[in-house]
Amino acid sequence: MKKPISSSRNSRRKFIQSTLTLAGGIAFTSFTPIKNYPFSGPGGMTVQQVIDLILKEGNLSPIPGTVDTLKSGSGDMVVTGIVTTMFATIIVIEEAAKLGANFIIAHEPTFYNHTDNPEWVKNNSVVKQKQALLAKYKITVWRFHDYIHSIKPDLVAYGTTKKLGWLQYFKTGKYDVTVPAMSLQALITHLKTSLGIKHLRYIGDLNQRVAHIALLPGAPGGQRQVTFAETEKPDVIVAGELSEWETAEYMRDQKLLGGKMALVLIGHNFSEDPGMWYLVEWLQPKLPGMKITHIASGEAFEWM
Incomplete structure (x- = not known):
């Protein structure tokens, strides 16, 4: 996770001009600070102005x-409605169009790689069809990943903790909570019920008691996960996803060596989607009159 750097207003303006670009290298429109919220003109707010508001309100x-x-569309497009989601899937795009929303704020990539480079795989037919669908509905997609994690508190960590009903144990800047002790089985049941998860994976004894819980959403990488395990010694790590040959094997061996730390994998989507769900609550008061809807993209897998 990166931390924002300090900057003057002028350097901030120049930076946003140079970095808010479409996938494929099309330049973002020139930066114009908003003077009046929620609307700056008779046509309503543009995508650019909504992004500026988010950066301003998030400090x-x-x-x-x-x-x-931006992964599609245009910064000067007037926003008719906003959809927040984890992944701008084909279904999410279709649902946004039905709602009359033309601005999707997605936490994760739209075109299957971290930088959304459409040439990541040459002549990718799925990318081309998805681009055509976004163009058909005149939908702009903006990724909100680095910045949402930089807001204090991190809106993803806050949203996940809120959905789990643990806000009273939450501390800004911390990725672990200490809750009333329960069995690992009870924790797994609570995770599934609170987050709407049908299936998850775990390593550990279902009867062991857990209270100190590390919440590591998304895919922070094996080194960070194992470092957290070694330095913080939680009873259980609740993670989004991992490389099975890294963290999973570390957790298996520590258990075989007599360790009591457990691991629960809830999936990348389920671990961070509550942040995009909470974004509606965070953003709506700042954009009165704007229709903002969360659409859960769900998981990609089916289970047998």
Whole structure:
């Protein structure tokens, strides 16, 4: 996770001009600060102005090399409605169009790689069809990843903790909570019920008691996960996803060596979607009159 850097207003303006670009290299429109909220003109707010509002209200400074760029559409497009989601899937795009919303704020990539480079795989037919669908509905997609994690508190961590009903244990800047002790089985049941998960994976004894819980959403990487395990010694790590040959094997061996730490994998989508769900609540008061809807993209897998 990157931290924002300090910047003057002028450097911030220049930075946003240079970094908010479409996938494929099409330049973002020139930066114009908003003078009046929620609307700056008779036509309503543009995509650019909504992004500016989010950066301002989040007290955010430019992040060099951010992946939070436009993936389709135009910064000067007037917004008719906003949809927040984890992944701008084909279904999410279709649902946004039905709602009359032309601005999708997605947490994760739209074109299957971290930078949304459409040439990541040459002549990708799925990318081309998805681009055509976005153009058909005149929908702009903006990725909101680096910046949402930079807001204090991190809106993803806050949203996940809120959906789990643990806000009273939440501390800004911390990725662990201490809750009343329960069995690992009870924790798994609570995770499934609170987050709407049908299936998850775990390593550990279902009867062991857990109270100190590490919440590591998304895919922070094996080194960070194992470092957290070694330094913080939680009873259980609740993670989004991992490389099975890294963290999973570490957790298996520590268990075989007599360790009591457990691991629960809830999936990348389910671990961070509550942040995009909470974004509606965070953003709506700042955009009165704007229709903002969360559409859960759900998981990609089916289970047998």
